[in-house]
Amino acid sequence: MKIGFIGLGNMGAPMAANLAKAGHDVTGFDTAGVSVEGVTKAETAIDAVRGAEAVITMLPNGDILRAVADQIIPHMEKGAVFIDCSTVDVDSARAVADQAEQAGLLAVDAPVSGGIGGAAAGTLTFMAGGSDAAFAKAAPLFEIMGQKAVHCGAAGAGQAAKICNNMILGVTMIATCEAFALADKLGLDRQKMFDVVSTSSGYSWSINAYCPAPGVGPQSPADNGYKPGFAAELMLKDLRLSQQAAESADADTPMGQIATALYEQFVESEDGKGMDFSAMLPRFEKRGRS
Ligand code: NAD
Numbered sequence: 001m002k003i004g005f006i007g008l009g010n011m012g013a014p015m016a017a018n019l020a021k022a023g024h025d026v027t028g029f030d031t032a033g034v035s036v037e038g039v040t041k042a043e044t045a046i047d048a049v050r051g052a053e054a055v056i057t058m059l060p061n062g063d064i065l066r067a068v069a070d071q072i073i074p075h076m077e078k079g080a081v082f083i084d085c086s087t088v089d090v091d092s093a094r095a096v097a098d099q100a101e102q103a104g105l106l107a108v109d110a111p112v113s114g115g116i117g118g119a120a121a122g123t124l125t126f127m128a129g130g131s132d133a134a135f136a137k138a139a140p141l142f143e144i145m146g147q148k149a150v151h152c153g154a155a156g157a158g159q160a161a162k163i164c165n166n167m168i169l170g171v172t173m174i175a176t177c178e179a180f181a182l183a184d185k186l187g188l189d190r191q192k193m194f195d196v197v198s199t200s201s202g203y204s205w206s207i208n209a210y211c212p213a214p215g216v217g218p219q220s221p222a223d224n225g226y227k228p229g230f231a232a233e234l235m236l237k238d239l240r241l242s243q244q245a246a247e248s249a250d251a252d253t254p255m256g257q258i259a260t261a262l263y264e265q266f267v268e269s270e271d272g273k274g275m276d277f278s279a280m281l282p283r284f285e286k287r288g289r290s
Helices: 012-021 045-049 063-074 090-102 116-123 132-145 155-186 190-197 234-250 254-268 278-284
Strands: 002-006 025-029 054-057 083-084 106-109 122-128 147-151
Touching: 002 012, 002 063, 012 025, 012 054, 012 116, 012 132, 012 234, 025 045, 025 063, 045 063, 045 234, 054 063, 054 132, 063 083, 063 278, 083 132, 090 106, 090 122, 090 132, 090 155, 106 132, 106 155, 116 122, 122 132, 122 155, 132 147, 147 155, 155 190, 155 234, 155 254, 155 278, 254 278
Parallel strands: 002 025, 002 054, 054 083, 083 106, 122 147
Antiparallel strands: 106 122
């Protein structure tokens, strides 16, 4: 299949590489001029989507997605599928899907979970919103880039699932980091802490798959000086999306609210900018009770 791929960052680059490795004809574009092995480099977003049966976007936020959609939709082939894998607000996802459908395209919002490790290994989980026909057309590509795709409902349903998932992730990462910092102060060896929690009721993806303590558990950004990975700014973006959604749906999410405030402080007033979201652990290490 001829595929256009826009946004070749931490996630997009390995996803595009996996599609190319599987034998698809992939043309990619990124404003940062990124090159990816096996992927033809386009000079513009429009060049990347010309003649493609499927176009995948993996971009930082809803405003950028809307701007890219305005650029590329008029140049896409009728009947092609527009698959947005970025994490964005439900309103942007629905607006872009509407615009694509009005132009005779199929549209799926399909944010992912699994991080850069899952993107590289082709084991992401896709949570998708859109029509049955759009999901069916995108499904073979999800199979290459991931291990599971759940069709969650109509346009925007994928983003709704993602926002709820990442609210849990933000909360569990903070809980894991503060627990490691407490364990340090109690004189507990970090490896022992990992061995216990990763096989006990405190386990979660945050400790088992993405341990925030360097040298402990599987390889993670903590072993690479907390270079992202999944940037603290992106975690903050997702937590804010969860709180906007909670506000508009009148849902009580106190832990989500606290996690949002902590990541806000970390990114905006401390040294979290440019760090992985698991760098909450060195943040807690430096702090005392008051
Ligand atoms: P990233 O910042 O590494 O990549 C985004 C890329 O988009 C960059 O390379 C940037 O140059 C490019 N870009 C920006 N504007 C563009 C434009 N107008 N046209 C073309 N390219 C443009 O971010 P990432 O970590 O790859 O995340 C991408 C999306 O996936 C985000 O929405 C994020 O929330 C989501 N996500 C990330 C992870 C993760 O672990 N990193 C996990 C799940 C979901």
